[in-house]
Amino acid sequence: xxxxxxxxxxxxxxxxxxxxxxxxxxxxxxxxxxxxxxxxxxxxxxxxxxxxxxxxxxxxxxxxxxxxxxxxxxxxxxxxxxxxxxxxxxxxxxxxxxxxxxxxxxxxxxxxxxxxxxxxxxxxxxxxxxxxxxxxxxxxxxxxxxx
Amino acid sequence: xxxxxxxxxxxxxxxxxxxxxxxxxxxxxxxxxxxxxxxxxxxxxxxxxxxxxxxxxxxxxxxxxxxxxxxxxxxxxxxxxxxxxxxxxxxxxxxxxxxxxxxxxxxxxxxxxxxxxxxxxxxxxxxxxxxxxxxxxxxxxxxxxxx
DNA sequence: TTTTCTGCAAATGCTTTGCATGGGA
DNA sequence: TCCCATGCAAAGCATTTGCAGAAAA
Numbered sequence: 001x002x003x004x005x006x007x008x009x010x011x012x013x014x015x016x017x018x019x020x021x022x023x024x025x026x027x028x029x030x031x032x033x034x035x036x037x038x039x040x041x042x043x044x045x046x047x048x049x050x051x052x053x054x055x056x057x058x059x060x061x062x063x064x065x066x067x068x069x070x071x072x073x074x075x076x077x078x079x080x081x082x083x084x085x086x087x088x089x090x091x092x093x094x095x096x097x098x099x100x101x102x103x104x105x106x107x108x109x110x111x112x113x114x115x116x117x118x119x120x121x122x123x124x125x126x127x128x129x130x131x132x133x134x135x136x137x138x139x140x141x142x143x144x145x146x147x
Numbered sequence: 148x149x150x151x152x153x154x155x156x157x158x159x160x161x162x163x164x165x166x167x168x169x170x171x172x173x174x175x176x177x178x179x180x181x182x183x184x185x186x187x188x189x190x191x192x193x194x195x196x197x198x199x200x201x202x203x204x205x206x207x208x209x210x211x212x213x214x215x216x217x218x219x220x221x222x223x224x225x226x227x228x229x230x231x232x233x234x235x236x237x238x239x240x241x242x243x244x245x246x247x248x249x250x251x252x253x254x255x256x257x258x259x260x261x262x263x264x265x266x267x268x269x270x271x272x273x274x275x276x277x278x279x280x281x282x283x284x285x286x287x288x289x290x291x292x293x294x
Numbered sequence: 295t296t297t298t299c300t301g302c303a304a305a306t307g308c309t310t311t312g313c314a315t316g317g318g319a
Numbered sequence: 320t321c322c323c324a325t326g327c328a329a330a331g332c333a334t335t336t337g338c339a340g341a342a343a344a
Contacts, residue, residue: 021298021343042333057301062334064299080225082333097271108267112259120255120282124244128284135267137275168318168323189308204326209309211324229308 007034007089011073018071025053029064033074033088039096039105041085077105077134093130099139106139154181154236158220167214172200176211180221180235186243186252188232224252224281240277246286253286 011030012022020026028049032040040048042061050056065086068074074088077096085105095113097106113133121128158177159169167173175196179187187195189208197203212233215221221235224243232252242260244253260280268275 019298023299023343025300055301058333059302059335060300063336066335076227078227080223080227080229080231082227084227084333095267097267097273097275099273100276106271106273108270110263110266112263112266116257116259116263117282119257119259120242120244121284123255124253125287126244126246126253126282126284127290128244128282129247130284131280131282133278133280135264135273135275135278137268137273137277140272143274166323170318170324172325202326205308206310206327207325210311213310231308 004035004089011068011071011088014071014073015067020067025049025056025060026064028052029061030068030088033065033068033086036087036089039077039085039087041083045086093132095133095135097135097137099142100136101138101142101145104139108135151182151236158215158218158235161218161220162214165218172196172203172207173211175199176208177215177235180212180215180233183234183236186224186232186234188230192233240279242280242282244282244284246289247283248285248289248292251286255282 008031011034012027015026015030016022029045032045032048038044042058042065046056046058046061049061065074065076068088069076073091074086075091075093077085077087079085083103090107095108095110097108098104099106110133113131117128117131120126155178158181159174162173162177163169176192179192179195185191189205189212193203193205193208196208212221212223215235216223220238221233222238222240224232224234226232230250237254242255242257244255245251257280260278264275264278267273
């Protein structure tokens with residue numbers, strides 16, 4: 001997973017360039033975000049780092065996410081129920097497939113999206129800047145469990 | 148706008164069938180939801196009905212939306228910043244184009260979505276149940292204003 | 295040493311809920 | 320009359336913010 005490490009370095013460098021200080025908490029947050037295993041929630045990040053730094057505060061997680069978002073280095077997948085997820089590995093808009101049972105998040109490859117963007121632009125005369133596409137369903141292992 | 152009126156009747160009938168009482172507040176909420184002009188927010192609904200019923204409470208709007216959602220008769224467009232919007236005219240999942248300046252919401256016609264759903268299903272082995280697709284950009288009138 | 299960052303706690307903003315009253319059917 | 324619905328206020332929850340002390344650089 002050299003790619004994840006590269007992302008980690010990129011984000012840290014960008015923060016340094018901005019004059020931000022590199023604290024252990026910040027390092028931990030960037031590491032988890034860029035690994036992006038399972039597209040972690042704020043709570044995921046918080047509890048993982050709390051193991052190493054028991055004084056870790058939720059506010060610090062939130063503040064760092066705001067910071068890294070402002071650098072454009074993390075994609076926020078906001079959900080209205082407050083279960084937001086973050087992707088610092090692929091920080092640009094891309095489609096997601098989400099299992100409504102186990103909450104797993106998968107990134108599919110979709111060729112047709114670019115064409116769709118043009119289609120929308122032509123039809124509505126909007127200048128399209130970004131998008132959000134989520135599919136919700138049941139993943140294969142949850143289908144087998146068949147509950 | 149006979150279609151909107153038909154939707155209104157459908158929803159009211161469904162509520163009656165459920166044994167719900169038809170109060171003036173509820174009528175107002177269903178009317179605004181099924182007209183769905185501009186995909187209203189909770190606050191839109193609240194302030195419009197408050198003109199007729201000054202005692203109207205926000206809690207009543209929320210409770211009725213929960214009720215109507217549970218009938219599958221309104222689509223909730225949830226946003227993480229709490230500016231949720233509702234569509235009782237087309238209560239099924241469909242793409243939206245949203246102006247980030249004036250917050251206008253437009254429903255485009257997209258043929259390619261069904262194919263995309265199959266593509267995702269084949270690739271990920273998920274059983275796809277629903278989806279959410281939003282495009283964000285700048286509408287033509289906001290482009291002219293050019294701010 | 296200087297400036298930013300962190301941890302804590304209080305504040306915020308949307309949404310939900312408990313409870314007593316009011317109003318459909 | 321009998322419940323369901325409403326209004327109000329309090330409670331919930333995720334997130335943000337103010338402030339003083341801690342830690343990068």
